[in-house]
Amino acid sequence: MPGIKGLFIPGPTNVPQAVRLAMDIAMEDQRAPDLPSFTLPLFEDVKKVFKTREAQVFLFPASGTGGWEAAMTNTLSPGDKVLIARFGQFSLLWAEMCLRHGLDADVVDVPWGEGVPVDIFAEKLKSDRAHAYKAVLVTHNETATGVTSDVAAVRQAMDEAGHPALLFVDAVSSLASIDFRMDEWGVDICVSGSQKGFMMPAGLAILAVSPKALALRKSAQMKRCYFDFDDMIKTNRDGYFPYTPPIHMLRALRAAVDLLLAEGLDNVFARHHRLAEGVRRAVTAWGLSLCARAPKWHSNTVSAIVIPEGYDSGALVKHAYNRYGLSLGVGLNKLAGRAFRIGHLGDLNELMCLMALAGSEMAMRDLGIPVAAGSGVAAASEYYRETGAAAALKKAA
Numbered sequence: 001m002p003g004i005k006g007l008f009i010p011g012p013t014n015v016p017q018a019v020r021l022a023m024d025i026a027m028e029d030q031r032a033p034d035l036p037s038f039t040l041p042l043f044e045d046v047k048k049v050f051k052t053r054e055a056q057v058f059l060f061p062a063s064g065t066g067g068w069e070a071a072m073t074n075t076l077s078p079g080d081k082v083l084i085a086r087f088g089q090f091s092l093l094w095a096e097m098c099l100r101h102g103l104d105a106d107v108v109d110v111p112w113g114e115g116v117p118v119d120i121f122a123e124k125l126k127s128d129r130a131h132a133y134k135a136v137l138v139t140h141n142e143t144a145t146g147v148t149s150d151v152a153a154v155r156q157a158m159d160e161a162g163h164p165a166l167l168f169v170d171a172v173s174s175l176a177s178i179d180f181r182m183d184e185w186g187v188d189i190c191v192s193g194s195q196k197g198f199m200m201p202a203g204l205a206i207l208a209v210s211p212k213a214l215a216l217r218k219s220a221q222m223k224r225c226y227f228d229f230d231d232m233i234k235t236n237r238d239g240y241f242p243y244t245p246p247i248h249m250l251r252a253l254r255a256a257v258d259l260l261l262a263e264g265l266d267n268v269f270a271r272h273h274r275l276a277e278g279v280r281r282a283v284t285a286w287g288l289s290l291c292a293r294a295p296k297w298h299s300n301t302v303s304a305i306v307i308p309e310g311y312d313s314g315a316l317v318k319h320a321y322n323r324y325g326l327s328l329g330v331g332l333n334k335l336a337g338r339a340f341r342i343g344h345l346g347d348l349n350e351l352m353c354l355m356a357l358a359g360s361e362m363a364m365r366d367l368g369i370p371v372a373a374g375s376g377v378a379a380a381s382e383y384y385r386e387t388g389a390a391a392a393l394k395k396a397a
């Protein structure tokens with residue numbers, strides 16, 4: 001098919017040209033004397049994306065899943081109790097990993113479409129006077145359902161209970177797209193990955209770890225080797241790595257962080273909110289609904305859209321790809337066949353979103369799903385005009 005394909009899955013996301021070109025380099029010497037002059041400032045600048053001064057950044061050659069493993073194996077011991085809510089495929093897999101690592105996971109099942117149940121967490125933490133919970137795990141943005149949870153509220157519940165557990169946050173599909181405040185929210189470990197808000201290929205697990213969590217590596221009994229923080233700390237201190245680092249990915253990270261900081265993180269978050277709001281207007285105009293059950297859960301990086309009974313969202317996603325070269329996200333697990341997802345994060349603008357909406361609309365109509373021609377595109381494009389160009393013209397007049 002001539003022309004560009006539309007990549008609107010919630011990761012991997014579109015990679016900006018500056019990031020792609022940053023990777024097109026001759027191979028470098030990972031022990032070169034001048035490598036630290038590149039890596040040490042990079043570690044510092046990545047911390048800005050997490051909004052942390054206190055935490056230490058770790059870059060592991062892995063995907064986000066490896067970041068989960070690094071977080072738990074460096075701080076916990078087999079049998080440790082952790083608290084986690086399950087409300088989508090990613091929180092489900094994280095809970096599964098806890099169990100596979102021999103943790104005693106207290107898993108709270110929540111209807112898919114809602115997020116972390118702060119009230120239930122608050123009750124459990126308050127009644128845990130013996131402080132059996134060693135960590136509270138929060139999936140900031142559940143990518144399967146398009147639901148964002150309130151991390152600050154979980155921190156508040158922990159503080160009100162006077163609970164000393166660690167706070168782990170999976171921010172793989174929110175960091176660098178939705179506001180995240182490591183220090184202010186008292187997050188102990190934040191796990192992210194390269195292929196979502198960082199606009200890079202998959203291949204780096206990007207973590208920030210608080211001093212409190214780092215101190216636990218001395219007592220944590222869980223088996224670890226490749227992901228050992230200690231080995232990283234000893235070599236990162238001088239700007240090097242305990243094994244061959246993927247330098248092209250580090251160069252890409254440098255370019256991505258430069259783009260994010262040049263735009264300004266708050267502008268990045270506002271852009272994601274506005275683009276997402278346009279998508280939500282389109283969903284309403286189609287007469288469809290989001291999986292996210294209330295506006296407070298709406299994700300600014302991904303929308304999971306429920307289609308009418310009697311249609312198959314898997315067939316829809318396949319058709320959109322085959323006919324229009326448009327990649328949409330499938331419904332995962334419980335949402336298989338029932339919902340499709342539009343990923344709206346990363347290197348993205350208004351007209352790119354309209355491409356995703358136009359393609360979704362055409363594909364739905366092709367399959368007989370009753371949405372009015374042009375309705376979603378009209379709603380989103382008018383919203384973008386009113387809040388963008390039209391608003392700017394009005395202000396200038």
Ligand SMILES: *Cc1c(COP(=O)(O)O)cnc(C)c1O
Binds near residue numbers: 066173
């Ligand atoms: C993408 C994602 C992950 C990690 O997935 P990988 O494929 O291992 O990078 C974890 N959590 C969430 C919420 C995600 O969106």
